[in-house]
Amino acid sequence: MCKIQRVSLSTLKIEKKGVILLKFNGMTLISEQQLPSIIKRLAHQILETYPGLTNAVIIGLQPRGIFLSDRIVAALHQELPADQVVYGKLDITFYRDDIRRELHLATQTDLPFSIEGKTVILIDDVLFTGRTIRAALDALLAFGRPSKVSLCVLVDRKPSRELPIQPDFTGKEMIDASPYKVKVRWKENDGVDDVILLVD
């Protein structure tokens, strides 16, 4: 576990809070060297649970979950013939519960297969309050009735959860409620592969 997770900010005096926040701003949670191993591990854990991905489909959540799902699918292709990995992308914008608070712009949904009776492995980058996954479950049901839905995330901010939703496959778990924003950066989008903490 990295250091910042042990700093309990609620116990600090207000004036010190800002100093501490700035001190850890930009701190690395997952480094560029660690990321490929984590992705490979997640792919292997998925295969261990669902051997050969029989009757299972992978669905990445738009917009930022698909960077992770693209990598995991690439790792799965190392282990399985390409036609055994069924992969789609889901946008959940229209299922959010916060339209009056903030307008989100929709991106492409691409699910060119049936999910009826399948095991769906949802993939997202950060699991925070759980509200995105709640919306994703609703969105998913518009496409059919999966027999099972499981969840794979790169970072699990467990103490910040607002809904009873837990991941089945986790890259890294944060054990303290953190005042930081967890920013997952991807080479194809942000020029670098890592996960850092930012002052929100």
Place this chain on the structure above:
Amino acid sequence: MALSTKHLLGIKDLTQEDIQLILSTASQFKEVLQRPVKKVPTLRDVTIVNLFYENSTRTRISFELAEKRLSADVVNFTVSNSSAAKGETLLDTVNNILSMKVDMVVMRHSASGAPHYLAKHIDAAIINAGDGINEHPTQALLDAFSMQEKLGQLAGLKVAIIGDIMHSRVALSNIYLLKKMGAEVMVSGPPTLIPTYLQEAMDIKVEYNIDKALAWCDVANVLRIQLERQNQPLFSSLREYNMAYGITKQRLDKLSKDIVIMHPGPINRGVEIDSDVADSAHSIILDQVENGVAVRMSCLYLLTGRTNPS
């Protein structure tokens, strides 16, 4: 990123970015409409009233479907069975409806500027579903969406708007939109149905010879002859109009290329457009109707996103 306006009163008030945002969001809604479950919960705490002071089939059904597919609560109002028939003013009617906690008003009115007047006096977001001979913004947006879907992009496209330009809110909204998106616009029809100031005011081409207009364009948007708005004879007969300006198969066969045929409906078959043209493979008239629901969902969604609950 959000729309620059609180209301959708006309294309005139929109920026190029607004139009792009509405069209790109509409394409996501079009995908939603292909799903086994076409309904999304997006506007589930939003109440919308459809105020139709003028007849409509397509637009009213299209708006109502868009609202229901977004899970909004919908109230319909048509003037024939309302208190407006008892002499209540527009503002009183709307204020009464809004006091029952309505968030958004979709309005069609025979008076140009009616929704603009309303926008000055009420807080709820207003969508203009056609005001007199002024604008019909959602029609122009769905026309643009359909053109973009069929031909790739709007910039550089040559669009001829043909027929009763004088009485058409569809024509004006289309001209504003196409100019903003970098398309070239020509209007064509009998001189009595084209306002003389239009060419100068809107910086567009005017062509009274229909065959030349068809030869020039990539898309022909054919408009209905609006007999209900014409209180003086502007051409001699419907049959003569068809012979001089109607879009017939013979006219299209003479062209060296295929052009896309559009019509906002309702069609007067055998007047401004012949049946074999309206039903041909080059016609995207029914695609326009289909796209209308997605485009209106997009407008409703983006305007709701601009209002705060407080």
